[in-house]
Amino acid sequence: MTQSFRRCGAINRPHRFAIITVWSLLAGLLAGLPSPVSAVQPGGGLTTDWSSAETQQFRFFVQAGGDKTADELAALYGQYAETAYEELTAIFPLPSPLPKIPVYLYSSRAGYEAATKPLLARQAPDTMAFADPASGDVSLLLSDFEGLTGIEAENQIRYAVSHLVTYAASGGNIPVGIDEGIGSYIEKPVNARLARIASDVQGAQQQGRLISWFDLNRTNTATDPELAASLRYSMVAFLIDRYGIASLRAFLSELQTQPDWTIAMQTAYGRDPGKDIEGLWKSDLPRWTTTNWRRNIFSAFDLKPAEDLLARANYAGARAALEPSQTLFSQLGDQAKLSYVNTLISQCDTGVQAETLMTQTQQALETFQYERAGNLLQQAKLQYQQLPTEQQPSDLITQYDTLIAEGTSAQQRLNDANRLKHSWRDYPEARDAAVDAGTTFAKLGDADGSAQAQNVIKSLDERQRRIVLLLIALGLLTVAWLVLWQRTRIASSLFWG
DSSP states (O other): OTTHHHHGGGOOGGGHHHHHHHHHHHHHHHHTSOOOGGGSOTTSSOOTTEEEEEOSSEEEEEETTSSSOHHHHHHHHHHHHHHHHHHHHHHSOOSSOOOOEEEEEESOHHHHHHHHGGGTTTSOTTOSEEEETTTTEEEEEHHHHTTSOHHHHHHHHHHHHHHHHHHHHTTTOOOHHHHHHHHHHTSOOOHHHHHHHHHHHHHHHHTTOOOOHHHHTSTTOOSSHHHHHHHHHHHHHHHHHHHHHHHHHHHHHHHTTOOOHHHHHHHHHSSOIIIIIHHHHHHHHHHHHHTGGGOOGGGGGOOHHHHHHHHTTOHHHHHHHHHHHHHHHHHHTOHHHHHHHHHHHHHHHHHHHHHHHHHHHHHHHHTTOHHHHHHHHHHHHHHHTTSOGGGSOHHHHHHHHHHHHHHHHHHHHHHHHHHHTTSGGGHHHHHHHHHHHHHHHHHHTOHHHHHHHHHHHHHHHHHHHHHHHHHHHHHHHHHHHHHHHHHHHHHHHHHHO
């Protein structure tokens, strides 16, 4: 039963979609309701051990024997496929959308292997989702595929969809090396995998084992399939980094009418691929294998990492993540997404400026420059007002406001103390102001302000002490004078008496 679904009744693959559709409609009409594919009887291209579910661009056919229904698997893998198709057709626009792409999910290993065996020679060694561009479908084995992690499954699907789109964009003439390189490059970056690719390429260059572009673009010529896959990735990465997406898009367009890829590439790039472009690729490999292997402009389709960083107010990190997206959408001419990215970058720039002002405010507070800190914080608030409320550090702003208010108040009280200390009648008020200022400065850790307040208090206390001593001295002189006067008065009375 494993092959009866895909080749039952000697029906060849190019006619399968029409047969599936016709028999599904007939069965639905007979039942009076729309019928699932599993209801179609044998002999019409389908068997009853298959069921189906659809997304916008894909139709998932699931062979019985698995744990999940067709609807569950379409929900699980459908978004990966839809996203890949959307992004790839943005990179390589098609004259018209592809018909709904069948994705066959086998539970029978024998059936899966029979269907994918002819495709092994052209696709990467670790392929688990095989695309057949001639038939326009994808095949995978459920038992193996369900053991993959989410990103592994997504990348397998992106790789498969890539082959279908590039095949259509090139009129079926895309050479295997470029095709495989694009398929790998469109996958979401995984650093461990990219590091291995860079290591393979670096080792091949150092050991003189580089494969020519001519051989990379031939089927069944690579004695080391893994090395060939790594070199093909680096080849496409070089073309995109050096010449941009527009040239690669033009190359696939040229292939529609010129099946010789070397001539099509020379037309699209304006340079001889063997003498010039391949030579530049080799010269660039030391730099690419050292640092640039991390760059993958297609990963910039995904804006969520940058949006998450921006939501956490990591403005510098968000801006760095958005710059490749700005480059990507600019090259694609996608004005709507480019405008959105530019808006996010503007928010990042505003946030960075606000953070810089907050840092300067902190530095001013650390050096107890309260007036300057207040001015800087006010500027920071104006910047933050341009950002969403959730990105504003309200607690920190409140804390800085409190510190600035306390410091400013203490400075004002100290100024009051200095002003009042010159009048002996205002000594009590001056001393209270100095004590208040000193207490607040000590709380803020402002040793200089606290010392100034202490000096005012000390000065006031010394003046008060001098006044008391002066009064005491005056009192003693007064007493002495009275005693002397009294004694003199008594002596005079005695003499005249």
